[in-house]
Amino acid sequence: MFHLSKFGFQQSCLFFFFLAFLACSNQPPVYADQTSNKVDTISTNNRRVPTNAALDSIYAIDSNKTYIYLTFDDGPQHGTVNCINICRQEGVKASFFMIGLHQHMKSDGKQIVATIRNNYPQTLLANHSYNHAMGKYKYFYQHPQMALADFLKTQDSLAPAPKIIRLPGNNAWVREGKIKASRLVRPVARLLDSAGFNVIGWDMEWNFDHKSARPVQSPEQLAAQVDTLVAHGYTYQPKHLVILTHDRMFHRSPDSLALVQFIQLVKRNPNYVFETVDHYPGLKK
Template sequence: MFSVTACKDFSNKVLGKGELKDTLTEKLVVKEKIPHLLNRWDSLQKNQIQFTVDSLHPVPIKQQKRELKDSLRKAFDTYPKHIYLTFDDGPLIGSAFIDSIAKEKNIKVSVFLIGKHANMSKGRKRDLARYESNPLIACYNHSYTHANNQYSRFYNNPQNAFADFEKNEKDLNLKHKIVRLPGRNIWIYDDVRKIDLKNGSSTADLLHKNGYTIYGWDVEWRLNSITGAPIQSQESTLSHIRNYMNNKSSMVPNNVVFLMHDDMFQTQKGQQELSSLIDALKKDGYQFEFMQDYPIKY
């Protein structure tokens, strides 16, 4: 049992009056907070809710389901919506811009890093140092070699793949055990396990068994890295994100994980695209979050 009185010897000078008790209470409350909406939503998705047809007011089950889904959607809409800007494969040319735009727009940004890229040149080392010293940027693990872009071969040897992530964690001194697999959209966290390509699942399971959380993405945006020209237009990417938020079709309702790559932002054109996209997301009222806080449940 936890006892608040055990802490009474700490002086208020160190902790601030009532601060310790309040922080602990807050933590307990957050930990015990039950995500009622999400639980109900998940049960509906998994067909675990029993519907019955009342003979006096016969409403078809299909319609009852639709109505419940709509009412849950509306209930989710009364809560904040969270966007996770994630940038993969850095440090690369383009990383310096991501570092500066996070500050300029005052938004949280998540980067999934490749150790091999950090060791390529002084410039990339400098980019890494920028990321590390920016409190608005959280650094995570995307493997040391990025599978040398030979994904099947990489994942056919889960032990070696696992060692590659460990090397990256050590080399880059990463503080969070959060990874994204190169070339795979795989999620393993809490009681969720979603695999896109089976080859890759053994590596993901091995990582998870060793305390790592694996995150994929909901929406991806691509630009031509040489010209900065969008491969998917900004409007279509924005509407993709808005649809996910409004229809609750992302992995977790009200949370959208958005994937981009550092090298997309090496040209002025690409940089302007990102800047205006962030402005649009802000205008929509979305809150920018770190992946370590994913998912925010209601």
């Protein structure tokens, strides 16, 4: 019969814990390249935001890669949680341009916003106005001071870390002091620039049916569109491609699956890197 002396038993326990430690330390990271990108954060009113030092350390861009910025607009909405979960499962980064008012229109709206804010650097929270100009875009852009006040209110309400905006119903850009906008929108873009904001538009859109909110292009068609735009340099900045989608497109299971398929198709190209829009070159920090 086998007997362990007291000393032998302790040795065995230590050896067992040593093996357990080795096993744990060899576990692969949950989200592949995402967890290695952890950055320092500071806490403000229970909100975790990246420090300037942390932002500086993650701004390095590899010129051999092409950066894909997957952006979801108009949340929190039905579909937002699916988008978060899919990006997490696929280990890709994405940016969420959210509407201040929408966080009060869903019982879990504030929680969803907090999840996106706290999951940085995998998900980035950004400003998409307080109420989407209530759909009255011409009036909104004709009143620049009112528009600025709207974005400042949203900044306070959502508390996104960077000063990054997407204009409601408009594909304008403000970067490195250069404004790409229509005559109507230009005064608002200029005012936002002087207030320290970056304005991010998009290079291509995953269109949706405006009655059903379902995606129009198939994942294969959209992935082919990505390849074409990148290959021909049909982007605002070469080797950087911003894709516009909307959270509400993905609240049904078949459409969620389409998002998964699209991400997996893009990931097949080792030169493509999913990033959040705060990495877009030339932004004010």
